[in-house]
Amino acid sequence: MTFMNLENPDHAYLFGFLQADGHLFRGRGQKGRLTVELNARDIELLERFKALCPYPSSVTTRTRATNFSPESRTAVWSVCALAFRRELVCLGLPEGRKSARIAPPGIPFSARDYLRGLIDADGSLGMTAKGNPFVSLVTQSDALAEYFCESVRQLTGVVHRPRRNRRDSVFNLYYEREPAVELSHRLYQAAGLSLRRKQEIALRLQTWTRPPGMKRIPNRRIWIPAEDEILRAAPTLEEASRRLNRSLASCTMRLWRLEKLQAPQLNP
Numbered sequence: 001m002t003f004m005n006l007e008n009p010d011h012a013y014l015f016g017f018l019q020a021d022g023h024l025f026r027g028r029g030q031k032g033r034l035t036v037e038l039n040a041r042d043i044e045l046l047e048r049f050k051a052l053c054p055y056p057s058s059v060t061t062r063t064r065a066t067n068f069s070p071e072s073r074t075a076v077w078s079v080c081a082l083a084f085r086r087e088l089v090c091l092g093l094p095e096g097r098k099s100a101r102i103a104p105p106g107i108p109f110s111a112r113d114y115l116r117g118l119i120d121a122d123g124s125l126g127m128t129a130k131g132n133p134f135v136s137l138v139t140q141s142d143a144l145a146e147y148f149c150e151s152v153r154q155l156t157g158v159v160h161r162p163r164r165n166r167r168d169s170v171f172n173l174y175y176e177r178e179p180a181v182e183l184s185h186r187l188y189q190a191a192g193l194s195l196r197r198k199q200e201i202a203l204r205l206q207t208w209t210r211p212p213g214m215k216r217i218p219n220r221r222i223w224i225p226a227e228d229e230i231l232r233a234a235p236t237l238e239e240a241s242r243r244l245n246r247s248l249a250s251c252t253m254r255l256w257r258l259e260k261l262q263a264p265q266l267n268p
Helices: 009-021 040-054 082-091 110-120 144-157 178-188 196-205 226-232 237-244 247-264
Strands: 022-026 033-039 058-065 072-079 124-125 133-139 171-176
Touching: 009 022, 009 033, 009 040, 009 082, 009 110, 022 082, 033 040, 033 082, 033 133, 033 171, 040 058, 040 072, 040 196, 110 124, 110 133, 110 144, 110 178, 124 196, 133 178, 144 171, 144 178, 178 196, 226 237, 226 247, 237 247
Parallel strands: none
Antiparallel strands: 022 033, 033 072, 058 072, 124 133, 133 171
């Protein structure tokens, strides 16, 4: 029996959530289990997962000491069915440590619901200290970072080139102001499955409007390798600026950065 139909919005959401925050353990022989552990305040979502899944499963709670609290109360959804675990693996949910290996499904799926599942599990949305709305996603996966940025470009027009941060080598994909408002609307308006608290935040973000006098920064045009080649080959920066339809300052700064990247590094 197969269960997951990723063109079904609920299934697509569930799979995105599992890729980001699910844990697929493999034991001896054919033993194993899928678990999702959330703060106990989010137990409602796990109960909905249990109702959605046709295989026997359980939702339990536990209290334990963590680095953040001496009494952290969590809820855990567990499924042991071998058929379900095999199906998830075939769809792209690896067993064991998976953070860097996950990727968007290779079959048709409901993208809007899949993205909402990723954000509910491994993303954030809210207001900054300055009162600006934001939506972000943290991932170690190159494939997922590329997919998320391309999806946001299609939804909002904002171009973002994913890059790993220096501190822990993960992608912290961050969108603020109008793009965040548009994302919250596209992903959470009349949503099916979702974390109730995040859906409530998303609805609040959609009431934001740009304050009078706030400077609007246009979307930056990303340099691509073909443009870098034209820049290097041009006889002058003025000619490169004309050919690329870019400002002289932009061409000057880009050439400086390219030369800096190619410069030999001295050992300390």
